[in-house]
Amino acid sequence: VAASAAAAVSGPGRTADGLPVKLLANIGGAADVPAALAAGAEGVGLFRTEFLYLDSDRPPAFEAQVQAYREVFEAFPEGARVVVRTLDAGADKPLPFVPLGEEPNPALGVRGLRAFRAFDGRNEPVLRTQLLAIREAAGTVAAEVWVMAPMVDEAPEAEWFCRLAAACDLDVAGGRVGVMVETPSSALTAGAILAGPSGFASIGTNDLTQYTMAADRMLGALGPLQDPWHPAVLKLIGAAGAAGEAAGKPVGVCGEAAADPLLACVLVGLGVRSLSMAPSALGEVRAALAGRTLDACVAMAARASGAATAREARRAAAGG
Ligand code: PEP
Ligand code: MG
Numbered sequence: 001v002a003a004s005a006a007a008a009v010s011g012p013g014r015t016a017d018g019l020p021v022k023l024l025a026n027i028g029g030a031a032d033v034p035a036a037l038a039a040g041a042e043g044v045g046l047f048r049t050e051f052l053y054l055d056s057d058r059p060p061a062f063e064a065q066v067q068a069y070r071e072v073f074e075a076f077p078e079g080a081r082v083v084v085r086t087l088d089a090g091a092d093k094p095l096p097f098v099p100l101g102e103e104p105n106p107a108l109g110v111r112g113l114r115a116f117r118a119f120d121g122r123n124e125p126v127l128r129t130q131l132l133a134i135r136e137a138a139g140t141v142a143a144e145v146w147v148m149a150p151m152v153d154e155a156p157e158a159e160w161f162c163r164l165a166a167a168c169d170l171d172v173a174g175g176r177v178g179v180m181v182e183t184p185s186s187a188l189t190a191g192a193i194l195a196g197p198s199g200f201a202s203i204g205t206n207d208l209t210q211y212t213m214a215a216d217r218m219l220g221a222l223g224p225l226q227d228p229w230h231p232a233v234l235k236l237i238g239a240a241g242a243a244g245e246a247a248g249k250p251v252g253v254c255g256e257a258a259a260d261p262l263l264a265c266v267l268v269g270l271g272v273r274s275l276s277m278a279p280s281a282l283g284e285v286r287a288a289l290a291g292r293t294l295d296a297c298v299a300m301a302a303r304a305s306g307a308a309t310a311r312e313a314r315r316a317a318a319g320g
Pocket of ligand 2: 150182204206207
């Protein structure tokens with residue numbers, strides 16, 4: 001889509017036949033908010049909170065967290081959704097105050113939500129404090145604050161997270177507590193996860209691609225395998241999308257895949273109903289959706305999912 005066409009389409013995301021698809025921003029803190037608002041983001045689909053604390057060697061204090069979260073929440077108007085992800089520590093984002101130990105294979109190690117459940121819950125107080133700080137900051141703002149956990153594999157983990165969030169007075173019953181789907185296991189069991197207390201799912205296509213292709217996303221040599229167009233990845237996204245539709249719970253995408261205008265249409269065809277991306281990508285994705293009906297997106301998705309490789313999937317989606 002040409003830049004001029006992208007500029008011509010504004011307002012909330014929707015397909016040509018009027019299906020709303022929320023267009024949200026990925027941010028790492030308040031400094032990223034002006035660009036998100038300027039690009040017309042309807043809210044935030046991924047607030048990566050660990051970016052605030054990568055340099056800290058001690059857990060962030062409750063009050064400091066409340067302030068940092070409130071600064072982001074306050075920038076969004078009444079009803080705008082702001083999805084906060086709880087701390088996502090791992091090999092690529094080490095948090096000194098969430099010790100993970102030595103691991104031979106960190107991409108498959110104790111990371112994301114696992115870091116707070118492993119080691120007999122040694123790190124759990126850090127997560128509890130974060131949830132309480134999010135609750136405190138959310139209490140005084142107009143935006144709708146949602147919370148999700150990273151690196152969830154199966155329903156019992158999602159239930160554990162929802163129990164902890166409920167104990168911290170977050171709105172589990174109102175559907176505002178959910179999980180990320182970024183492993184093949186959680187994509188394939190999204191039905192079981194969404195049958196439980198989780199109110200929504202957000203697909204992290206960066207990790208989902210890494211784990212589907214068994215290709216470490218940190219290794220440049222394997223870059224060509226880190227392609228979310230791969231039909232295996234698309235089928236997993238389709239499984240999660242279908243589970244969301246069956247459960248009547250929203251499923252979104254917050255990985256890099258959402259920023260590719262053509263792939264964004266395929267994602268909508270797979271049942272995804274919100275797309276979160278770098279603000280700079282919002283205009284072109286908005287224009288691409290506005291130019292296609294839901295039926296056209298579904299047809300594109302079917303063609304792409306049936307391909308043999310990422311390259312063929314891209315070509316199949318674009319053609320026909
Ligand atoms: C993802 O894995 O797609 C994601 C959005 O999370 P991160 O890139 O922060 O791992
Ligand atoms: Mg991830």
